[in-house]
């Protein structure tokens with residue numbers, strides 16, 4: 001699904017109104033009704049006090065539509081107009097009149113701090129103060145109202161976007177801290193960035209029937225990857241095939257005390273369908289790997305404890321390098337030898353990335369379309385510090401262009417970035433924040449690259465499947481029970497799960 005900016009969505013609103021025979025009032029009615037239905041479906045008529053805070057623009061108009069339907073269905077509703085300006089949008093006013101038709105309990109007017117109602121922890125708050133029309137930070141008593149709502153501890157549902165959050169720049173000032181956001185037309189980038197994702201809580205996109213052709217034509221190269229998108233990347237296996245068709249990969253890394261990392265990568269690769277998998281490790285890893293993973297072959301370095309050389313005669317389809325390798329000078333020399341002799345894209349993770357940061361001249365040797373899988377710490381060492389998520393993305397994009405590589409920026413939502421394109425993964429859960437989880441991902445992506453997936457497709461599908469495996473393990477044994485070994489061994493089930501209709505991703509349901 002395309003991620004759109006507020007401006008792009010407003011353009012789509014406008015186009016739909018001009019071309020699809022629908023008025024802006026009808027579009028607002030549709031949007032508000034969809035939100036009402038979601039609430040009604042969950043509350044099932046429960047007598048919970050609902051407090052709806054409506055601004056005076058179209059976001060406030062949505063709030064009035066939602067309020068009208070809730071009142072008509074017998075809910076205990078109190079509406080408030082947050083009068084931060086004397087202006088009123090046309091559709092706000094039309095819906096304000098409709099409220100007068102159905103109840104004598106008109107919206108309470110809030111113009112200063114003394115007008116704030118009490119909000120109890122058991123209330124249900126609907127935030128319809130500002131939508132994507134926010135164009136400056138929230139100030140004065142309105143900022144205090146936002147704090148008042150946040151401090152109440154009440155469950156808060158944001159309409160379209162939490163008030164105070166910009167869709168295209170870092171927040172400044174007060175922002176509603178929502179538990180749930182129902183957003184219109186398309187997801188917004190800020191819902192998935194580490195600095196702002198917590199404001200939105202759980203996000204659901206509502207299809208308000210914006211013109212599909214117009215949306216398809218919008219120039220956005222940012223995509224959300226979920227259960228609709230990922231299966232299309234899968235390449236089915238042929239009956240008429242043999243192990244040579246599924247890649248001969250080399251996983252290189254490990255050092256004394258960290259052989260487990262490459263073992264996890266190789267285990268994940270075998271469970272992701274690799275035809276042949278060989279590990280290249282220091283001597284101390286030989287027996288551990290042979291006895292733990294008989295499916296894999298092992299080549300050893302001369303050095304007992306760390307890599308010091310590279311077997312350039314070994315003809316691998318793809319190499320995954322760096323997991324548990326350490327950053328000693330001998331091991332950097334080994335990596336340099338690999339880079340000088342490798343033309344096909346490789347995957348670099350963990351200490352491989354740290355080696356690139358330590359010796360940046362190696363970056364120029366990376367084969368085109370190689371995949372780099374940093375977590376935020378490794379990314380910082382590669383591209384430098386950033387002030388906020390937007391600057392981080394800008395720097396990462398420049399890095400990807402400069403060195404012709406794909407960046408897989410790991411996190412709660414993992415970002416896959418190549419030049420101008422950005423893919424945001426939605427599978428996975430907090431149980432995956434556990435040692436070795438990244439090593440498993442490296443094995444999965446290397447395996448897919450070896451099976452002839454284009455590196456960017458291998459990264460997108462690999463990250464999604466990796467998260468799906470985490471979701472499967474969490475559903476069986478809870479977040480705390482997730483281990484990277486279990487994730488590696490469940491990769492095959494994750495592929496099956498990819499094609500099941502009712503899959504739950506993201507670990508939130």
Ligand SMILES: NC(=O)C1=CN([C@@H]2O[C@H](COP(=O)(O)OP(=O)(O)OC[C@H]3O[C@@H](n4cnc5c(N)ncnc54)[C@H](OP(=O)(O)O)[C@@H]3O)[C@@H](O)[C@H]2O)[C@@H](O)CC1
Nearest residue numbers: 013028031057058059130131132133134135136137138160
């Ligand atoms: N047909 C459609 O388009 C549909 C739209 N829909 C809904 O409309 C929402 C967008 O509505 P919107 O454009 O009216 O803007 P909204 O967010 O309500 O803000 C209102 C005004 O506030 C002002 N303002 C801004 N910042 C401020 C600040 N810090 N402090 C004080 N004032 C500030 C600014 O006016 P200004 O004062 O700058 O002139 C702004 O215009 C969208 O999120 C969705 O919910 C849906 O119904 C589907 C159909």
Ligand SMILES: Nc1ncnc2c1ncn2[C@@H]1O[C@H](COP(=O)(O)OP(=O)(O)O)[C@@H](O)[C@H]1O
Nearest residue numbers: 375410411412428429430433435436437438439
């Ligand atoms: N809260 C979370 N939600 C979803 N995925 C997560 C979460 N925390 C971590 N992960 C995933 O777990 C992996 C952790 O990788 P990494 O930090 O490299 O771990 P390690 O170095 O222990 O292998 C990444 O793929 C990341 O996306």
Ligand SMILES: [K+]
Nearest residue numbers: 127130161163
């Ligand atoms: K809002």
